Amino acid sequence: MVGAEDPETFFETAPPLRDADAVRTKLQEFNARNSIISAGGVDRRPTVCVTSGGTTVPLEQRCVRYIDNFSSGHRGAASTEYFLKAGYAVIFLHRRGSCQPYCRFLPDDSFLKFLDVNEESKVQVAESHQTAVKESIWDYCKVGYGGGSLLKLQFTTIFEYLQLLRMVATSVSTVGQRGMFYLAAAVSDFYVPWDSMAKHKIQSAGGPPEMRLSQVPKMLAVLRDQWAPLAFCVSFKLETNSDILVQKADMALNKYKMNIVVANLLATYKEQVIIVTNGARNTVRRRNSDEDLEEQIIKLLAQKHSKYICGSQMDATRV
Ligand code: PMT
Numbered sequence: 001m002v003g004a005e006d007p008e009t010f011f012e013t014a015p016p017l018r019d020a021d022a023v024r025t026k027l028q029e030f031n032a033r034n035s036i037i038s039a040g041g042v043d044r045r046p047t048v049c050v051t052s053g054g055t056t057v058p059l060e061q062r063c064v065r066y067i068d069n070f071s072s073g074h075r076g077a078a079s080t081e082y083f084l085k086a087g088y089a090v091i092f093l094h095r096r097g098s099c100q101p102y103c104r105f106l107p108d109d110s111f112l113k114f115l116d117v118n119e120e121s122k123v124q125v126a127e128s129h130q131t132a133v134k135e136s137i138w139d140y141c142k143v144g145y146g147g148g149s150l151l152k153l154q155f156t157t158i159f160e161y162l163q164l165l166r167m168v169a170t171s172v173s174t175v176g177q178r179g180m181f182y183l184a185a186a187v188s189d190f191y192v193p194w195d196s197m198a199k200h201k202i203q204s205a206g207g208p209p210e211m212r213l214s215q216v217p218k219m220l221a222v223l224r225d226q227w228a229p230l231a232f233c234v235s236f237k238l239e240t241n242s243d244i245l246v247q248k249a250d251m252a253l254n255k256y257k258m259n260i261v262v263a264n265l266l267a268t269y270k271e272q273v274i275i276v277t278n279g280a281r282n283t284v285r286r287r288n289s290d291e292d293l294e295e296q297i298i299k300l301l302a303q304k305h306s307k308y309i310c311g312s313q314m315d316a317t318r319v
Helices: 007-013 020-033 074-085 127-145 158-170 219-227 242-255 294-317
Strands: 002-004 035-038 041-044 047-053 089-095 116-117 123-125 150-155 179-183 232-237 260-265 272-277 280-285
Touching: 002 179, 002 232, 007 260, 020 035, 020 089, 020 150, 020 158, 035 242, 047 074, 047 123, 074 127, 074 219, 074 272, 089 158, 089 294, 123 127, 150 158, 158 219, 179 260, 179 294, 219 232, 232 242, 242 260, 260 294
Parallel strands: 047 089, 047 179, 089 150, 179 232, 232 260
Antiparallel strands: 035 041, 116 123, 260 272, 272 280
């Protein structure tokens, strides 16, 4: 493995995003939809960028094989629903094919389980799932798409993810204090730089391949210092060893100047998290199997974000 590259080199050598112009347009439209023009100027709904799912690291430019990350995207999808409910406009930056807001309860194996054929040979939702589907459609239309407050952007590779994150972070909707980053995606730490990657499928006849992995630059630092210095930043810390979890979360909080770090362990991340802020550690636990842990997390974050916005406004009036 070689040392961490600087962010500039990472972006200069990454394959360019194929649909960059289309994404830019979508961000502008989203921004306009979620701005309110009043006598005092342009006001914006609080906006959060939720990152979700795992990034891949391709091993070949014409990619057949890649290194993947375990994340299902459930946390990001559930959190998006609760952010929308709390009045946020949400940019849901997610892995293609990962879990989606309002679709979390659809069966994994076959969506046919949800369907029946009635006496007139028409397809309908099975009686047993009517309530769940109706509620999901209702929320999806009202808060999500119908309201124009949910923008979905997709990535697969680490190259796509970081380029999209940069575009979102420098777009108008997330740069000020009303912008929040909720970085729940499982982001690759190591990758094969594009220019040293095999062009074609690696041949087994050549024996076991040897490749050097480089370190992906930690973009939290760039996000905080350059892209969106005023935004409210929430990063996640995932560990497998409970002895180092909080210490690593504290380190991330200080080193990357995050507002909050949500610390979780692989073995228990669906049941509890520790919310680490400057000077406080708050354990949030799922109270029963019907409850989403994300409901409590988002409630807490929305409160802290709101205080942060008020604090910044008071500072501005004092100046
Ligand atoms: O999707 P689910 O299956 O529901 O799982 C949810 C989750 C366990 C993936 C989620 O709760 C979680 O912990 N996500 C963060 C996982 C992770 O990448 O942790 P990390 O310790 O490797 O990175 C810490 C932070 O640094 C992350 O917020 C990441 O966005 C950021 N990072 C990581 C690598 C990198 N090169 N640059 C970064 O900025």
